[in-house]
Amino acid sequence: MNNTKYLIFGFLILTLTISTCKSYRSPDSDHSTSKQPNIVFIMADDHAVSAISAYQDWLAEIAPTPNIDRIANEGMLMTRTFNTNSICGPSRSAILTGKYSHINGFFKNEEGGDFDGSQMTFPKVFQKSGYQTAVIGKWHLGTVPTGFDYSKVMINWGGQGTYFNPIFLENGRDTIVEKQRHSTAQVAHDALKWLDTGRDKEKPFMLMYQFKAPHRPWEPAEEFKSLFTNGDLPHPANFNDDYTGRIAASEQWMEIENHMNRHDLKIAPPEGLSKRELNAYNNFGNKGQFWTPNDTLQGAALKNWKYQTYIKDYLRCVAGVDKAVGQMLEYLKANDLLDNTIIVYTSDQGFYLGEHGWFDKRWMYEESFKMPFMIRYPELIKPNSVNSNLLLNIDFAPTLLDLAGIAVPKDMQGVSFKSQLESNKKVVTRDAVYYHYYEFPKWHNVQPHYGVRTERYKLIHYYYSMDEWELFDLKKDPNEMVNLYGTSGTDKLTQKLKNKIKELQVEYTDDMSLEDMRAMTDIVIERVYNEEKINKH
Ligand code: SGN
Ligand code: CA
Numbered sequence: 001m002n003n004t005k006y007l008i009f010g011f012l013i014l015t016l017t018i019s020t021c022k023s024y025r026s027p028d029s030d031h032s033t034s035k036q037p038n039i040v041f042i043m044a045d046d047h048a049v050s051a052i053s054a055y056q057d058w059l060a061e062i063a064p065t066p067n068i069d070r071i072a073n074e075g076m077l078m079t080r081t082f083n084t085n086s087i088c089g090p091s092r093s094a095i096l097t098g099k100y101s102h103i104n105g106f107f108k109n110e111e112g113g114d115f116d117g118s119q120m121t122f123p124k125v126f127q128k129s130g131y132q133t134a135v136i137g138k139w140h141l142g143t144v145p146t147g148f149d150y151s152k153v154m155i156n157w158g159g160q161g162t163y164f165n166p167i168f169l170e171n172g173r174d175t176i177v178e179k180q181r182h183s184t185a186q187v188a189h190d191a192l193k194w195l196d197t198g199r200d201k202e203k204p205f206m207l208m209y210q211f212k213a214p215h216r217p218w219e220p221a222e223e224f225k226s227l228f229t230n231g232d233l234p235h236p237a238n239f240n241d242d243y244t245g246r247i248a249a250s251e252q253w254m255e256i257e258n259h260m261n262r263h264d265l266k267i268a269p270p271e272g273l274s275k276r277e278l279n280a281y282n283n284f285g286n287k288g289q290f291w292t293p294n295d296t297l298q299g300a301a302l303k304n305w306k307y308q309t310y311i312k313d314y315l316r317c318v319a320g321v322d323k324a325v326g327q328m329l330e331y332l333k334a335n336d337l338l339d340n341t342i343i344v345y346t347s348d349q350g351f352y353l354g355e356h357g358w359f360d361k362r363w364m365y366e367e368s369f370k371m372p373f374m375i376r377y378p379e380l381i382k383p384n385s386v387n388s389n390l391l392l393n394i395d396f397a398p399t400l401l402d403l404a405g406i407a408v409p410k411d412m413q414g415v416s417f418k419s420q421l422e423s424n425k426k427v428v429t430r431d432a433v434y435y436h437y438y439e440f441p442k443w444h445n446v447q448p449h450y451g452v453r454t455e456r457y458k459l460i461h462y463y464y465s466m467d468e469w470e471l472f473d474l475k476k477d478p479n480e481m482v483n484l485y486g487t488s489g490t491d492k493l494t495q496k497l498k499n500k501i502k503e504l505q506v507e508y509t510d511d512m513s514l515e516d517m518r519a520m521t522d523i524v525i526e527r528v529y530n531e532e533k534i535n536k537h
Contacts, residue, residue, distance in 0.1 A: 036131075036204040036404050036405065037204065037340055037341060037342050037377065037379070037403060037404055038204050038205045038206070038337060038340060038342070039131075039205070039206040039207065039341065039342045039344070039400055039404070040207050040209055040328060040332070040341055040342070040343045040344070041206070041207065041208045041209065041344045041346075041396075041400070042209045042325060042328065042343065042344060042345045042346070043092075043095075043138075043208065043209070043210045043211070043345075043346050043347060043348060044210075044211045044213060044318075044345075044346075044347045044348075045088065045138055045210075045212055045213065045214070045215040045347065046088075046214055046215045046216070046347060046349065046350075046351040046361065047214055047318065047347035047350075047351065047372060048351040048352070048353055048367060048368075048372075049350055049367075049370050049371075049372045050236075050353055050367070051063060051065070051214070051314070051315060051318050051351075051353060052065050052068055052318075052372050053065050053066070053068075053069055054069040054071075054072035054073065054077055054374065055077070055079070055372070058234070059315070059353070062228075062233055062234075062315075063228075063315040063318065063319070065318060065319075065321075065322040066322065066326075067322045067323065067325040067326030067329060068321070068322050068325050068345050070326075070329060070376075071325070071329075071343050071344075071374045071375070071376045072345075072374040072376075073383060073384055074376050074378070074383050075343070075374060075376030075377060075381045075383065076374065076376075076381045076382075076385035076386065076387055076421060077374045077385070077387070078373040078374060078375075078387045078388075078389075078391055079386060079388045080370070080388050080389060080390050080391065081346070081371045081372070081391040081392070081393070082369050082370055082371065082390070082391070082392055082393070082433050082435070082453065083348070083349050083369065083371050083392070083393040083435075084100050084393055084394055084434070084435060084436065085100075085101045085107065085435070085436055086349040086350070086362050086363065086364070086368045086369055086435075086437060087108075087348075087349065087361060087362055087437070088109055088140050088348050088349075089106050089109045089115065089140050089141055089142075089159075090106055090107055090108070090109065091348040091349050091371075091393055092106075092115075092139070092140060092141060093105075093106035093115050093141065094393050094394050095122075095348075095393050095394070095396050095397065096115075096121040096122060096123065096397065097120065097121055097122075097394075097397065097412070098122065098394045098395075098396075098397035098398055098408075098412030098413060098414040099394060099411070099412060099414075100394065100413055100434075100436065100508050100510060101436065101438070102436070102509075102510050102520070103413065103508075103509065104116075104119065105119075106141065107438045107439075107520055108438050108439040108520075108521070108523070109140075109439060109442075110439060110442045110443070110527075111442075111523070111524045111525060111526070111527070112438075112439075112523060112525060113142070113523075113525035113526070113527070114141060114143045114527055114528045115141035116143070117141075117143045117145070117146035117147075118146070120409055120411075121146070121147050121397075122396075122397035122398075122400060122401055123135070123145075123147035123148055123208070124146065124147030125147075125401055125406060125409065126147075126206040126400075126401070126404070126406065127147050127148070127149065129404070129406045130203060130204070131203060131204050131205060131206045131404075132149050132150075132199045132200050132203045132204070132205040132206070133147060133148045133149050133150075133205070133206045133207075134148055134149060134150040134151065134194050134198070134199070134205070134206075134207050135148050135150075135151045135152075135153060135207075135208040135210065136150075136151070136152050136153070136187055136190045136191045136194060136207070136208070136209060137153065137154065137161075137187035137190075137191070137208075137209060137211055137212070138153070138154055138160075138161055138187075138210045138211060138212045139151075139153035139154065139155075139159065139210070140154075140161075141159070142159060142527050142528040143528060144172035145172070149199070150171065150194055150198055150199070151169075151170070151171055151172065152169070152170045152171075152176075152190050152194075153169055154167065154168055154212060155167055155168065155169045155175070158527065159527070160212065160215065161183055161212045162183065162212075163182060163183045163184075163212065163213070163217075163220075163221075163317075164182065164219065165177055165178065165179050166178055166183045166186060166212070168190075182220075182221035182222075182320065183211070183212045183213065184211050184212070184221065184317070184321055184323075184324050185221060185320070185324065187209065187210070187211055187212075187324065188323075188324035188327050188328070191207060191209045191328065192327065192331050194207070195207065195331060195335075196331075196335075204404070206400075206404075209328060211321050211324065213317040213318070213320055213321050214314050214315075214317035214318050214321065215317075216264065216359070216360075217263055217264050218264070218310065218313035218316075218317050219313070219317070220316030220317045220319070220320055221320050224316035224317075224319045224320055225316060227315065227316050227319055228312040228315060228316070232304070232308055233308060233312065233315075235304075235354055236353065236354045237355075237479055238355055238356055238357075238479045238481055239307070239354050239355070240357060241355075241356040241357050243356075245482070245483040246470060246483050247462075247466060248446070248447040248466065248470075249356065249363075251445060251447070252358070252444055252445050252446050253286070253287065253288065253443075253444045253445040254352070254358045254359055254360040254362075254444040254445075254446070255358060256303065256306050256307050256310060256354060256357055256358065256359055257303040257306065257357060258288045259285060259286060259287075259288060259444070260285055260306050260310065260359065261282060261283050261284055261285035261286050262281060262282055262284055262285060262291060263282035263283065264285070265293070265306055265309045265310065266309065266313070267293055269281045269282065286443075293305070307354055310354075310359060311353055311354065314351075314353065325345065328343075329343070339378050339379070340379075341377075342375065342376070342377040342400065342403055342404075343375070343376040343377070344373070344374070344400075345372065345375075346371055346372055346373045346374075346396070347371055347372050348371075349361045349368055349369075349371055350366075350368045350369065350370045350371060350372075351367065351368060352367050352368060353367070355367045355479070360443075360444050362437055362439070362444060362446040363446060363449075364435045364437065364449060364451045364453070364458065364460050365480050366474070366478070366480065369453070371393060373391065373396075375421065377403065377421070380403070380418075380421050380422055381421045381422075381423075382423055385423055387417075387420055387421075389417070389420060389427070389429040389430070390429065390430045390431070390432065390433045390455070391417055391430075391433075392414055392433055393414075394412070394413050394414030395414035395416065395417055396414070397412055397414060398412050398414050398415055398416040399414075399416045399418055401416070402416035402418040403416075403418055403421075413508055431455070432452050432453065432454045432500050432504065433452070433453050434450070434451075434452055434501070434505070434508060434510070435449075435450060435451050435452070435453070436449075436450040436510060437449055437450070438517070438520050438521050439521070440464055440521050447462040447463075447464050447465070447466060447468075448462070448463060448464040448517065448518070448521050449461055449462045449463065449464075450501065450505075450510070450517075451470075452497055452500050452504060453474075454497070454500070456473065456475050457471065457472065457473060457474065457497060458470075458474060458480070459471050459485075459497035459498065459501065461501070463514050463517065463518070464517075464518055469485040469486075470483045470485055471483060471484040471485040471490060471493070471494055471497070472484065
């Protein structure tokens with residue numbers, strides 16, 4: 001580590017120490033425990049807004065999600081919820097702590113170390129306030145979950161978990177290989193079991209119900225494989241983006257046409273390969289190596305074949321999640337818990353379903369920056385409500401605590417949007433949201449960048465090994481194809497947005513030098529969870 005890295009590290013540790021030293025108040029004494037709402041926080045992995053029919057986006061008719069939609073139809077649909085760093089672990093850490101990545105310390109998925117579970121998180125606050133807490137399913141934060149009365153989280157494949165034979169760690173002690181069910185069905189089974197027999201029914205509960213699906217490599221359960229077998233699905237509008245005027249975008253490795261591997265697209269490997277050969281066979285394509293399943297399939301036809309294989313498997317995985325959400329809603333209803341339970345549906349971030357020709361996430365472009373978010377709580381929220389204010393994943397923690405009548409720790413950077421759920425109340429809303437992504441070059445060669453998004457405009461700075469800016473008018477160019485940065489008549493607007501970035505960087509204490517930001521990308525700290533270590537036990 002050079003001096004800069006030490007400095008950043010010292011800064012992170014100091015921040016974490018300060019934040020964990022602050023105390024929080026217990027719930028209002030007149031707020032009787034029995035009346036406190038339960039929470040079911042449902043989170044999928046990489047579930048794009050466009051693949052949820054409640055959003056009425058371009059896939060709505062083709063791939064309906066009736067169970068997930070119920071949460072929105074009977075509650076409120078948020079149309080402008082964004083994350084602070086569009087990648088799994090960092091988004092999950094931001095959700096748990098209510099703080100940006102540079103404060104909670106988990107800013108990269110790869111080689112950025114593990115989540116510091118000793119810091120304050122919203123499940124811990126619920127637990128200290130008398131709630132029964134549990135996390136079941138995907139965790140992906142390395143260290144053992146803290147703040148939960150019960151945990152059963154996937155730990156294989158670097159904490160990603162697998163669709164089949166996933167390995168779970170139960171209560172930080174027991175390793176269990178689940179061979180009977182697909183990962184989504186297993187998580188559903190375990191969550192319902194905990195609700196039914198695992199918890200103390202005298203206390204309110206806060207359950208985090210978290211799926212691996214529909215994450216890469218998009219392996220649906222057998223029962224969903226018959227979906228979408230009648231012909232091709234449509235392409236998104238900017239499927240054939242050529243990245244003109246956007247240098248960072250032209251350098252990524254996440255094109256459906258050029259960077260999907262054989263395993264992604266379910267090409268059966270030849271028999272008799274060694275483990276090493278099998279890996280090489282499966283991963284072929286990741287770095288742009290050309291392959292085709294059939295010598296006559298080339299060019300646009302090959303790109304379309306890859307896209308169809310991908311999108312169909314992705315949507316079949318979504319169908320599995322939708323079913324699991326339905327099972328949860330049915331359980332709550334059958335057990336008279338539906339109306340006193342706040343139900344949230346979200347995803348750690350969005351995803352590209354062919355927009356810009358891509359899969360994966362990471363960018364501050366809308367498809368990955370945006371998170372689905374919907375919330376059902378009839379006590380407060382009218383059915384079919386829609387909220388288009390600018391919200392962030394760091395707001396989830398304060399909002400859920402606030403809804404339960406629990407004081408929000410003062411050092412959380414997010415703000416409660418409880419008042420926005422009560423439609424008759426005047427609310428103060430943000431005029432801009434701030435974003436910062438650090439991981440590079442793994443896995444998809446996406447330049448570290450930060451930026452700001454207002455209702456209408458977005459300004460992004462790619463700063464790691466280039467110095468490039470992008471400016472978009474989201475009203476005129478919702479697909480973010482035309483970079484207006486440096487074009488005539490945009491100087492004033494650009495300056496205004498740059499000032500806003502500075503203002504938010506100061507507000508969130510992310511106002512370090514570019515050199516220090518680059519040093520964060522360069523940090524190498526080994527992760528805890530990996531299969532080899534688990535196998536040694
Ligand atoms: C894996 C995937 C990547 C993906 C990261 C992060 N490759 O490494 O495509 O970007 O996870 O995903 S894979 O070949 O192993 O599937 S995240 O959800 O954990 O952020
Ligand atoms: Ca994810």
